[in-house]
Amino acid sequence: MTNFIDYLLGGFSSGAVIALMALALVLVWRSTRMVNFAQVGQAMFTTYIALTVLQSTGNWLLALVAAFGAGLVLGVLVFFLVIRPVKNSDTTGAIIATFGVLISLQAAAGMIWGGDPEGFIPPVSNAGLEFAGRIWPVSWYDILVWSVTAVLVVGLTLLFTRTSLGLSMRASAFNPEVARLSGVRVNRMLITGWAIAGATGAVGGVLIAPVSTISPNSFDILLVFAFTAAVIGGLDSLIGAVTFGIGTGLVISLVSGYTDASNAPVVALVLLAVNLLVKPDGVFSHHGARSV
Amino acid sequence: MNTVSRVKNLRTFPGNRILWHAVIVGVVWLLLLLLNNNIDPLYSSYLALVAMYATAMFGMTILVGLSGQVSLGNGALMAVGGYVFALTSMNWQTVPIFGWPWNAVWSMVFAGLGGILIGGVVGGLAARLKGPYLAGLTLGLAVGVPAITNRFPSLLGGENGLMLTVPYPQGGYAAAAAAEATDTIDPVAEPGLDPTIAPVEDQYAELDLSGFDQGVDPNAATSAEDMLTEGDLLTTEDLTNGNDLTLESTDPAADPSIEPGIEPGIEPSIDVAADPTGVTDSFDVGFILERWQASMAIAVACLVAFAAMNLIRGRQGRVWKAVRDDPIAAAVVGISPANSKVSAFVVSSLFAALAGAVFAQILSFVGPGAFGLGLSLSLLVGIVLGGRASLLGAILGALIIVWLPELVDGLAGNRGWPEQITNNAPNLLYGLLVVAVVLAAPGGITGTVRSWVDKSRGNSRSPLS
Numbered sequence: 111m112t113n114f115i116d117y118l119l120g121g122f123s124s125g126a127v128i129a130l131m132a133l134a135l136v137l138v139w140r141s142t143r144m145v146n147f148a149q150v151g152q153a154m155f156t157t158y159i160a161l162t163v164l165q166s167t168g169n170w171l172l173a174l175v176a177a178f179g180a181g182l183v184l185g186v187l188v189f190f191l192v193i194r195p196v197k198n199s200d201t202t203g204a205i206i207a208t209f210g211v212l213i214s215l216q217a218a219a220g221m222i223w224g225g226d227p228e229g230f231i232p233p234v235s236n237a238g239l240e241f242a243g244r245i246w247p248v249s250w251y252d253i254l255v256w257s258v259t260a261v262l263v264v265g266l267t268l269l270f271t272r273t274s275l276g277l278s279m280r281a282s283a284f285n286p287e288v289a290r291l292s293g294v295r296v297n298r299m300l301i302t303g304w305a306i307a308g309a310t311g312a313v314g315g316v317l318i319a320p321v322s323t324i325s326p327n328s329f330d331i332l333l334v335f336a337f338t339a340a341v342i343g344g345l346d347s348l349i350g351a352v353t354f355g356i357g358t359g360l361v362i363s364l365v366s367g368y369t370d371a372s373n374a375p376v377v378a379l380v381l382l383a384v385n386l387l388v389k390p391d392g393v394f395s396h397h398g399a400r401s402v
Numbered sequence: 403m404n405t406v407s408r409v410k411n412l413r414t415f416p417g418n419r420i421l422w423h424a425v426i427v428g429v430v431w432l433l434l435l436l437l438n439n440n441i442d443p444l445y446s447s448y449l450a451l452v453a454m455y456a457t458a459m460f461g462m463t464i465l466v467g468l469s470g471q472v473s474l475g476n477g478a479l480m481a482v483g484g485y486v487f488a489l490t491s492m493n494w495q496t497v498p499i500f501g502w503p504w505n506a507v508w509s510m511v512f513a514g515l516g517g518i519l520i521g522g523v524v525g526g527l528a529a530r531l532k533g534p535y536l537a538g539l540t541l542g543l544a545v546g547v548p549a550i551t552n553r554f555p556s557l558l559g560g561e562n563g564l565m566l567t568v569p570y571p572q573g574g575y576a577a578a579a580a581a582e583a584t585d586t587i588d589p590v591a592e593p594g595l596d597p598t599i600a601p602v603e604d605q606y607a608e609l610d611l612s613g614f615d616q617g618v619d620p621n622a623a624t625s626a627e628d629m630l631t632e633g634d635l636l637t638t639e640d641l642t643n644g645n646d647l648t649l650e651s652t653d654p655a656a657d658p659s660i661e662p663g664i665e666p667g668i669e670p671s672i673d674v675a676a677d678p679t680g681v682t683d684s685f686d687v688g689f690i691l692e693r694w695q696a697s698m699a700i701a702v703a704c705l706v707a708f709a710a711m712n713l714i715r716g717r718q719g720r721v722w723k724a725v726r727d728d729p730i731a732a733a734v735v736g737i738s739p740a741n742s743k744v745s746a747f748v749v750s751s752l753f754a755a756l757a758g759a760v761f762a763q764i765l766s767f768v769g770p771g772a773f774g775l776g777l778s779l780s781l782l783v784g785i786v787l788g789g790r791a792s793l794l795g796a797i798l799g800a801l802i803i804v805w806l807p808e809l810v811d812g813l814a815g816n817r818g819w820p821e822q823i824t825n826n827a828p829n830l831l832y833g834l835l836v837v838a839v840v841l842a843a844p845g846g847i848t849g850t851v852r853s854w855v856d857k858s859r860g861n862s863r864s865p866l867s
Contacts, residue, residue, distance in 0.1 A: 144534060145534035145537070145538060147537065147538075147541070191837075192837055192841070195841045196840055196841055201533045201534075202466070202470055202472050202533070202790075203840040203844050204840075205472045205533060205534055205537050206472065206782065206786050206836060206840055207836070207837050207840040207841070209474070209779060209782060209836070210783075210786075210832075210833045210834070210835075210836030210837040210840065211833065211837060212779075212833070213779060213783070213829055213830075213832055213833030213836065214829075214830055214832075214833025214834050214837070215833070216829065216833075217826040217827070217828075217829035217830035217832075217833060218826070218830055220822065220825065220826035220829070221822060221823050221826045221827070221830065224822050225822070225825070225826075326826075327775075330545060330775055331545055333541065334538075334541060334542045334545050334546070337538040337541065337542070338538075338542070341535065341538060370552070370553070372549050372552035372553060373549070373553060374549075375542070375545045375546040375549045376546045376549055376550055376553070378542060378546070379539075379542040379543065379545075379546035382538070382539055382542050383527055383539065383542075386527065386530065386531055386535060386539060387527065387530065
């Protein structure tokens with residue numbers, strides 16, 4: 111039983127990061143109705159930028175801000191250079207184009223920073239805290255991860271529910287034509303969606319980097335987990351992405367703890383397949399069933 | 403006029419179509435075998451890789467191009483074929499079935515069956531999914547299936563993979579020492595005339611290469627060579643080719659020493675799959691294993707191409723295209739969209755599994771690193787660059803995938819670029835090219851050329867049709 115609790119607690123950190131990545135996927139889906147498979151590539155790239163900032167200044171907060179800014183810029187760049195030109199052609203092409211971006215970003219990161227995994231020094235201790243006579247699998251760094259994630263999720267929720275920008279974004283996601291007729295600048299909302307998604311993913315990347323290592327390919331598996339969480343959550347639900355992001359983190363932590371860490375991708379695959387078979391539109395989704 | 407239009411519009415004469423396809427494939431097969439016998443063995447190993455990639459990409463043509471399902475899982479399907487081949491050829495090699503000793507052909511049949519089985523399962527799931535959902539699921543497949551090998555380390559070799567026992571034909575491309583061997587049937591020239599029979603049946607001897615370690619163990623080369631001193635039919639070129647190579651190696655594009663060796667599991671980039679040097683380094687250049695591997699890969703690729711041509715240009719091809727273009731309209735005229743999607747997946751999976759079995763023989767190795775996400779992505783890159791909806795596009799894509807890293811290496815070798823740049827340059831090129839092609843020329847090379855031709859003739863049609 112103590113094992114079970116330990117694994118659960120350990121899963122919250124990775125769950126929080128998966129939730130952020132899933133949020134990024136959902137934000138993109140809400141703005142352009144497509145899955146950005148380059149999302150973790152963008153996060154990897156901005157995390158390398160954060161690493162460079164951290165190594166030169168030693169200031170973790172500055173690194174986080176740098177990644178956040180780089181994420182915004184990269185999201186807008188990808189949208190302008192790749193997504194907007196391809197958007198009106200076939201959906202197959204759009205999916206393939208995001209993979210092209212992923213391959214390019216990984217190769218570019220390899221060129222600039224090399225392929226060797228690099229460590230990312232956490233700002234606070236990564237060691238388990240001692241409480242009530244035993245060491246728990248929760249560190250100050252985990253608490254920091256939870257806090258940053260919570261701040262980001264609350265901020266996004268407030269943005270979408272309490273501001274006119276959020277209302278416009280929701281309107282253009284819900285029905286672009288009606289939104290345009292009501293005076294919403296839909297294109298700007300799309301760009302905003304991609305920018306926020308890029309920044310959210312970037313924060314997720316900086317948060318996960320000290321726990322794992324960072325290399326051009328190290329976030330590939332995160333894409334699978336985040337996609338699983340986003341799809342189970344319904345792909346257009348922020349709540350769903352956060353809930354199932356954390357849920358996926360917990361399941362993976364339990365599976366890794368009780369069996370072996372190498373089972374995690376297989377479990378994610380099974381979760382995804384079962385969900386797509388049983389409830390393909392996701393748990394938190396609002397729209398009706400597909401015809402064909 | 404009549405005969406001309408017959409040749410031009412094959413699809414209007416279904417009775418002759420299969421015959422025509424057989425003739426085309428047979429001629430190409432013969433030409434490729436001639437090419438294989440007359441080029442440097444080093445180039446033969448590239449030829450083998452191109453044929454292997456082409457085999458897998460024919461499946462991608464059907465799946466992505468005709469059926470419109472974006473799959474990133476074909477690398478994982480290749481892994482299934484490769485592992486089935488490895489396990490059957492390693493564990494069951496002494497059991498004769500219908501009089502045949504257990505050899506590579508039987509293992510490939512089992513690899514194909516494994517591919518069909520997995521294709522049916524994945525296809526059944528995939529038929530319910532659209533665009534990004536399917537891409538995400540197959541992405542999970544590409545990441546998850548290689549991870550399964552870690553689950554069963556004793557059976558599947560874990561992260562280190564399995565070293566294969568490569569069966570090779572007794573009378574085939576063996577070493578130079580047996581140059582005196584004469585007057586048996588040439589196993590190479592025959593099958594080119596009859597494309598329905600595999601050229602490599604029934605004449606295998608078991609060659610144990612399990613001792614050699616992917617370009618690391620220098621002793622393995624000698625042991626492999628020692629065992630290859632019987633029966634040889636291709637006598638004339640053997641020694642001369644070995645000598646030629648020293649001259650050829652001034653060409654930087656052909657120099658295998660520039661490339662890093664294969665490191666399964668460590669470097670999951672596209673290069674890993676395309677890198678043939680793990681094989682070529684391990685053998686003395688006078689040894690013609692490369693030529694045998696190329697002839698085997700060509701045989702499989704030609705058979706698969708023949709099947710794919712008949713499928714694509716026949717009824718099934720039209721069904722796939724109809725469902726891709728408009729599933730509702732297809733359903734209205736009595737086509738089941740689900741069945742169409744599943745069948746595309748099964749066929750593509752069969753081709754991928756056969757390619758995986760060929761890959762296993764080329765590498766004499768199967769491991770999770772060789773079949774990682776990079777391989778799946780490179781298949782997608784190749785098919786998009788070559789042309790999504792045509793078999794010729796698949797062949798061009800295979801050429802690009804194998805040739806581009808060599809080109810970059812050649813350029814880098816002269817200029818002394820740092821390894822960090824050189825290793826990643828092909829992938830950067832692939833990524834940028836894919837984006838550029840999707841944006842500017844969605845039909846890839848073949849689609850674009852065809853639309854030019856159509857335009858000059860005054861026709862118009864979609865570059866993806």
